[in-house]
Amino acid sequence: MCSACGFPAAPGHWTEAGAPTAHDRLRAKFRRAEVLQNVLPAYGLKVFEGGAIPGIQLSTMTGAQAIVRDLDEVWAMAEKVSGGPVDPLDPRFIGEE
Amino acid sequence: MTGAPEGRVRLTVLGGYLGSGKTTWLRHQLHEGRFKGAHVIVNEAAETPVDDALLGQSSKLTVLSGGCVCCTAKAELVALLRQLCDEKSSGKALDQIVLETSGLADPGPIVEAIKTDPVLVYHIVVSDIVVVVDALHALAQLKSEPLGRKQIETADRLIVTKIDEAGEGALKTLLATLQLLNPGARISGAAKGVEQPLPDFAGVAPEVLPDLSGEAPKAPITPTRLYIDDTIDWTAFTVWLSALLHARGGDIVRVKGVVRTPAGRLLLQTVRKVVQSPEILPEQGDTREDNMIVVIGRGYTSGQLKRSLKYFAGR
Numbered sequence: 001m002c003s004a005c006g007f008p009a010a011p012g013h014w015t016e017a018g019a020p021t022a023h024d025r026l027r028a029k030f031r032r033a034e035v036l037q038n039v040l041p042a043y044g045l046k047v048f049e050g051g052a053i054p055g056i057q058l059s060t061m062t063g064a065q066a067i068v069r070d071l072d073e074v075w076a077m078a079e080k081v082s083g084g085p086v087d088p089l090d091p092r093f094i095g096e097e
Numbered sequence: 098m099t100g101a102p103e104g105r106v107r108l109t110v111l112g113g114y115l116g117s118g119k120t121t122w123l124r125h126q127l128h129e130g131r132f133k134g135a136h137v138i139v140n141e142a143a144e145t146p147v148d149d150a151l152l153g154q155s156s157k158l159t160v161l162s163g164g165c166v167c168c169t170a171k172a173e174l175v176a177l178l179r180q181l182c183d184e185k186s187s188g189k190a191l192d193q194i195v196l197e198t199s200g201l202a203d204p205g206p207i208v209e210a211i212k213t214d215p216v217l218v219y220h221i222v223v224s225d226i227v228v229v230v231d232a233l234h235a236l237a238q239l240k241s242e243p244l245g246r247k248q249i250e251t252a253d254r255l256i257v258t259k260i261d262e263a264g265e266g267a268l269k270t271l272l273a274t275l276q277l278l279n280p281g282a283r284i285s286g287a288a289k290g291v292e293q294p295l296p297d298f299a300g301v302a303p304e305v306l307p308d309l310s311g312e313a314p315k316a317p318i319t320p321t322r323l324y325i326d327d328t329i330d331w332t333a334f335t336v337w338l339s340a341l342l343h344a345r346g347g348d349i350v351r352v353k354g355v356v357r358t359p360a361g362r363l364l365l366q367t368v369r370k371v372v373q374s375p376e377i378l379p380e381q382g383d384t385r386e387d388n389m390i391v392v393i394g395r396g397y398t399s400g401q402l403k404r405s406l407k408y409f410a411g412r
Binding site: 012014015017018019020024028031032034035036038039071072075076079085086087088089093094095 | 330331332333335336337339340341343344345356358359360361363372373374375377396397401402404405406408409410411
């Protein structure tokens with residue numbers, strides 16, 4: 001376990017493949033936050049990415065905060081907060097009402 | 098066949114319902130010299146193993162008996178695979194592993210066990226799921242057994258066995274039904290393990306299978322090809338796919354394809370909600386199908402997938 005951040009050393013999440021260098025990884029983290037910020041506010045969550053800590057920082061509209069390890073935990077958290085899963089095929093994402 | 102490019106050992110999962118002819122097929126493949134250098138693991142749900150006696154051809158063979166590796170004996174399987182990886186790390190040659198599951202196993206949880214194990218995920222990649230289907234009994238089993246359908250839905254390759262004993266009409270109906278259940282799988286025929294040509298079954302009506310889930314009738318599974326164009330980057334794609342599998346993993350049976358990323362060509366494959374850690378492929382080889390992802394499942398249209406992906410990517 002990392003004594004600074006408390007995360008145990010686990011194999012990388014599959015979504016973190018595809019970024020071979022440290023630069024690519026940082027760029028991917030910022031891009032991931034940008035994509036999430038496009039989706040999560042509809043489910044009552046905001047994303048913050050300063051590039052400094054591992055994990056993904058989430059906050060609710062009431063100010064509660066959490067740091068989660070990977071995207072699977074993001075979706076689980078969003079489901080908990082909003083009462084239903086983030087469904088990419090929801091009419092709001094595919095432009096069908 | 099040799100090990101995966103980045104050094105992970107390839108694992109072939111051989112599944113199929115009880116008595117469908119898994120061991121017969123595997124024995125013939127070993128006799129023909131396929132799966133060269135493979136360590137064969139045979140799982141039997143019963144306490145008394147018999148299959149190992151039939152598989153004398155293989156030089157390296159381990160039998161796991163007394164439980165099914167997808168549920169009760171999962172820990173034993175993980176321990177055995179870790180031991181094989183340990184031996185490989187200390188210099189013992191190991192190119193590939195063939196796991197013959199018991200007839201009661203669902204390949205999905207086996208892939209999940211390997212993917213979630215912190216040691217095995219670095220050492221083993223499930224390269225192929227082969228499911229053997231009995232030409233004589235499969236239609237009857239599919240009508241009554243949800244497990245038989247699960248096995249077929251997760252397969253990369255379907256081997257229809259005993260086709261020399263089956264009537265041509267019934268065989269064609271079975272082939273059409275298999276194609277409906279898993280349109281993404283390659284289907285081939287075999288008799289006593291020897292490959293046999295299949296009859297042409299174009300236009301044959303598939304068998305109507307009763308609903309066994311107790312839920313509302315589900316739409317048939319269909320394959321959808323999804324092209325990842327230049328406007329969709331890998332990060333946006335992974336955010337989208339992870340959300341899709343979280344929300345709809347029960348309906349999306351398989352996702353497979355090669356995606357170009359800054360790290361090179363990545364082979365992506367999922368079995369229901371489980372995603373294997375992507376394998377980096379060499380640059381050579383057939384690259385024409387790069388960035389074409391096949392999504393096999395139900396409950397959506399190709400247009401909906403495309404629009405949703407574009408929304409996530411912000412394009």
